Amino acid sequence: MTNLTRASSPGSAPTVQRRADGSGLLDALRAAHRGAPALTALAPEGYARDHAAFEALSDQRTLIAAHLTSRLAARASGPVAVLSVGCGDGSLDAQVALAAVDVVPERAVRYVGVDPYVGSTTAWTGAMAALGRASLSAEPLVATFAAAPITGSFDVVTFVHSMYYVPDVAVALRAAYDLLEPGGELLVLSGPRGVLNALTDVLAPPVAGHRQWFSEDVAGALVEAGLAAEPTVTLAARLDLAGASDRVLDFTVQGRLTPQLRPLVREYLAAVARTDPAYDGPRVPHPVDVHRVVRAA
Numbered sequence: 342m343t344n345l346t347r348a349s350s351p352g353s354a355p356t357v358q359r360r361a362d363g364s365g366l367l368d369a370l371r372a373a374h375r376g377a378p379a380l381t382a383l384a385p386e387g388y389a390r391d392h393a394a395f396e397a398l399s400d401q402r403t404l405i406a407a408h409l410t411s412r413l414a415a416r417a418s419g420p421v422a423v424l425s426v427g428c429g430d431g432s433l434d435a436q437v438a439l440a441a442v443d444v445v446p447e448r449a450v451r452y453v454g455v456d457p458y459v460g461s462t463t464a465w466t467g468a469m470a471a472l473g474r475a476s477l478s479a480e481p482l483v484a485t486f487a488a489a490p491i492t493g494s495f496d497v498v499t500f501v502h503s504m505y506y507v508p509d510v511a512v513a514l515r516a517a518y519d520l521l522e523p524g525g526e527l528l529v530l531s532g533p534r535g536v537l538n539a540l541t542d543v544l545a546p547p548v549a550g551h552r553q554w555f556s557e558d559v560a561g562a563l564v565e566a567g568l569a570a571e572p573t574v575t576l577a578a579r580l581d582l583a584g585a586s587d588r589v590l591d592f593t594v595q596g597r598l599t600p601q602l603r604p605l606v607r608e609y610l611a612a613v614a615r616t617d618p619a620y621d622g623p624r625v626p627h628p629v630d631v632h633r634v635v636r637a638a
């Protein structure tokens with residue numbers, strides 16, 4: 342971690358106080374972006390591609406896959422139905438589906454994947470088919486959660502990094518809860534507003550008129566929706582952005598960076614990267630919170 346101060350002198354470029362938490366650099370980014378047009382949003386195809394490249398630099402997916410498969414393994418009898426909202430390309434859901442199927446040989450698993458981007462649902466369907474499990478029924482729905490024609494009820498509903506984009510978190514939580522079987526569980530995995538998402542907060546263009554919703558927003562919306570969640574579990578992942586490509590950097594801030602902003606973003610990420618032994622660094626903290634609500638049996 343760096344902790345430098347650039348001296349200012351009359352007529353020199355604006356000074357940046359670089360504190361250990363990068364807050365001076367965040368202020369500099371805020372100032373550099375103030376009054377400028379919103380960054381161009383990531384189009385779905387580029388979003389999906391750059392998301393995959395971003396996740397390859399983190400151990401978070403491994404932690405999420407282990408967490409979700411352990412939840413499915415706890416449902417060790419009978420058929421099971423899973424709804425994945427914002428399912429993406431299936432690289433995660435295929436691992437979860439495999440665990441759900443194989444924990445009980447020949448057990449019927451219904452897996453529904455909802456995503457508004459057809460490129461993702463097509464990849465998701467392919468990833469599920471590649472598992473080659475006859476007892477797995479994979480049903481893609483190309484739609485936002487609010488518009489998806491979802492039928493039936495579910496033992497598990499997941500939102501893995503997709504709650505950021507819904508128009509109203511409390512409404513989405515309540516709708517997801519209503520799709521649960523008695524004893525079913527809703528799992529919402531979202532990043533907290535830490536050093537990484539502080540960047541998104543400052544730079545990401547609005548999604549359909551709202552900022553992205555983080556884990557803290559989910560916690561508040563659970564209360565608003567009258568849903569009692571279990572204590573939040575945090576999966577403490579680490580992200581290596583030291584040599585990240587420009588596209589991965591764009592995914593990190595959730596918008597196409599300008600040549601003016603990109604060096605500041607790299608500087609900020611270098612400042613907040615940790616090098617202590619737990620980080621085997623330099624790596625940026627990349628935690629994800631798991632909010633879990635169980636419907637009364």
Ligand SMILES: C[S@@+](CC[C@H](N)C(=O)[O-])C[C@H]1O[C@@H](n2cnc3c(N)ncnc32)[C@H](O)[C@@H]1O
Binds near residue numbers: 392458461485507
């Ligand atoms: C960060 S990706 C996560 C994908 C997948 N869950 C994973 O972890 O690999 C977020 C996904 O949410 C989808 N998404 C965006 N808005 C959505 C909405 N309103 N309803 C459902 N999915 C949405 C995006 O298309 C994208 O595939």
